[in-house]
Amino acid sequence: MSHTFVPVSWNPRKRVYDVCLWICIALYIVLYVSVTNMFFQQEDAISTLIVLMRAFSTCGFIMLTFILCIGPLARIDQRFLPLLYNRRHFGVSFFLIALIHGALAIFWYHSFGDINPIVSVVTSGGSYGGVGDFPFQLFGLLSLLMFFVMAATSHDYWNATLGPLWKSLHLLVYPGYALLIIHIGMGAMQESNTGILPYMVFISVTLVGGLHLYSALFHSRQSLAVEQEASSWVEVGNWQQIENDRGITVTVNGAERVAIFRYDECKLSAVSNVCRHQNGPLGEGKVIDGCITCPWHGFQYRPEDGRSPPPFTEKIETFKLKLEGNVIYLDPKPLPLGTPREVTMITTTH
Amino acid sequence: MKNSDKAPFFVGYLDMPKQLKRFYIPLVILVGVLSALGGMSIAKQQQSDGPAEWQTSSTVTYHGLLKMEPYPVLHRINPDNANETESILLVNQGKFSAEHYAAPLEDQWVSVTGYPIIRGGWTMLELASDQPIHTAAKIEEPSEFSILGQSSSSVSLGAVSFSGEIADSKCFLGVMNPGKGTVHKACAEVCLLGGIPAMLLVLGEDGLKYGYLLTHSDGSSVSKELANQAAKQVEVNGELVKKGDLLYLQIGESEVL
CATH class of the missing domain: 2.40.50 (OB fold (Dihydrolipoamide Acetyltransferase, E2P))
Known part of the structure; x- marks a missing residue:
């Protein structure tokens, strides 16, 4: 976690992540181009720029499929959380690959004529009279613009500045993916020789859709649902259900999400379940070095007051707890951000 | 909900737990190998539109x-x-x-x-x-x-009817490979607007592609008028004319629309 904004935030883990990512990208593109040049020579040579366009487009499509699978994979199996940790670098890398594809297409197909290449992207290659004749490249351009917005605002500065809007903005990845599928379906898949492309699209849609559906049905963020009645305190359950240094997530009246942690064996603390960084699920985190640690990017908060340890300044809402026997009771009314309250001590034995 | 403590907890700025390292080292190698194989096999699936x-x-x-x-x-x-x-x-x-x-x-x-x-x-x-x-x-x-x-004088070969794709002759004949089809549609349109000779690509019964240069029935250029039909499959009626060793299909106004 960081308290100042630098252009690109790296640490050793992120460097390893990025190096592995770009080695895979380079392997794919270099071998794609090399094999094409090896098998299609002289009179059968496919135009170099078309080969590059295809290499970057298929590479980008595979990358986007992978990016969209990381979220549900991490929910299904926490061992995939490290992939989520640096997903934004993955996303920006994907955008760069897609941008190269788009630039090559504009250069090769839309330049060297009487029409401005950018105008040609909008006006050439079809008409707006019918769905079947709609210029397929427009869908690609629109999705590229969406990915640009996401890449340009991927930095923590924008995350902090835009607040809740940031998350909504970055959900554009789904309409962007849908536009890309239409772009491929109305473009390359209309060719007489589509090769392996239809299978790639089928596998991608099945993987992305299937994993999202499976994780939503069987691995949704599980939360203990409680109803608040007349009393301000709601019964949560036995403290023994919480492992030491771990938390549980409680949903009160289907709305307020609260994370209750047990730490130092005998202390209980309730804070908001929503990390201030990227809305990560704090209740799935762990208490490390005395701080609640978000499972997504490692942002930390003190259980006593919901504040990040200095020099960091993030604050989350805190909640009051009380213990009657072994049973935890929660006051679901959130206290202001970073409000300290008395630590609930477990005094009974189990 | 009770969190499982079996999975090692990853924090990006701390050392990766050994269990996760054991999980990721083969996974990263596998993804690298798949990237290489993917690049090669997808490239191999292409087909040339040549020679x-x-x-x-x-x-x-x-x-x-x-x-x-x-x-x-x-x-x-x-x-x-x-x-x-x-x-x-x-x-x-x-x-x-x-x-x-x-x-x-x-x-x-x-x-x-x-x-x-x-x-x-x-x-x-x-x-x-x-x-x-x-x-x-x-x-x-x-x-x-x-x-x-x-x-080079004009010789009429009679009325014909052909089905095929409208293309720009420059790209199709070799400047681009492939230089036809939906992906190339916008390029063909820009070429035809620039006056590159319009061509009808007809797939013969022998599996070979035959090209006929398209003109108006009066023999004037039809490229610009056909620009918005680029890459479309059309059925065209007209008079087949030979000049030198080039074949022209002269089409009426109704065919152009």
Whole structure:
């Protein structure tokens, strides 16, 4: 976690992540181009720029499929959380690959004529009279613009500045993916020789859709649902259900999400379940070095007051707890951000 | 909900737990291998739209009779067989017609310098940038002039009906591989708007592609009017006309729309 904004935030883990990512990208593109040049020579040579366009487009499509699978994979199996940790670098890398594809297409197909290449992207290659004749490249351009917005605002500065809007903005990845599928379906898949492309699209849609559906049905963020009645305190359950240094997530009246942690064996603390960084699920985190640690990017908060340890300044809402026997009771009314309250001590034995 | 403590907890700025390292090392190697195999196998799935060639390494210079039919064409004696003539389509650089250079020299004996574009029996010449066409100092072989004048005259082959794709001849003949189809549609449209000769690509029963240059029924260029039909499959009726060794399909106004 960081308290100042630098252009690109790296640490050793992120460097390893990025190096592995770009080695895979380079392997794919270099071998794609090399094999094409090896098998299609002289009179059968496919135009170099078309080969590059295809290499970057298929590479980008595979990358986007992978990016969209990381979220549900991490929910299904926490061992995939490290992939989520640096997903934004993955996303920006994907955008760069897609941008190269788009630039090559504009250069090769839309330049060297009487029409401005950018105008040609909008006006050439079809008409707006019918769905079947709609210029397929427009869908690609629109999705590229969406990915640009996401890449340009991927930095923590924008995350902090835009607040809740940031998350909504970055959900554009789904309409962007849908536009890309239409772009491929109305473009390359209309060719007489589509090769392996239809299978790639089928596998991608099945993987992305299937994993999202499976994780939503069987691995949704599980939360203990409680109803608040007349009393301000709601019964949560036995403290023994919480492992030491771990938390549980409680949903009160289907709305307020609260994370209750047990730490130092005998202390209980309730804070908001929503990390201030990227809305990560704090209740799935762990208490490390005395701080609640978000499972997504490692942002930390003190259980006593919901504040990040200095020099960091993030604050989350805190909640009051009380213990009657072994049973935890929660006051679901959130206290202001970073409000300290008395630590609930477990005094009974189990 | 009770969190499982079996999974190691990953924090990006701390050392990765050993269990996760054991999980990730083979996974990263596998993804790397799959990236390499993916790149190779997807590339191998492509198909060439050739054989076609755009020879850009050096220019060639051809001599012959320049005609506007309505597209600029150079008719010349086949250098390998003096009894045969060949017709070479001329186009400008980029996505433009060569009309600007050729029209003032129509029906003259000229030398043309450019880059050959070759597909099957077709030869096209993309003009070189600097003084690509100029009249020959003298008519070296008057008899050739006369032969070429006769061979390039128009001969009607009758009414025909063809189904095929409207393409721009420059890209299809070899500047791009592939130079037709939906992905290439916008490029074909820009080319046709620039006056590149329009061509109907017909798939013959023998599996080979045949190209017919398209013109209006009065023999004028139809490229710009057909620009918005680029890459579409159409059925076209018209009169088949032979000029030199090029086949033209002259189509009526209703066919253009």
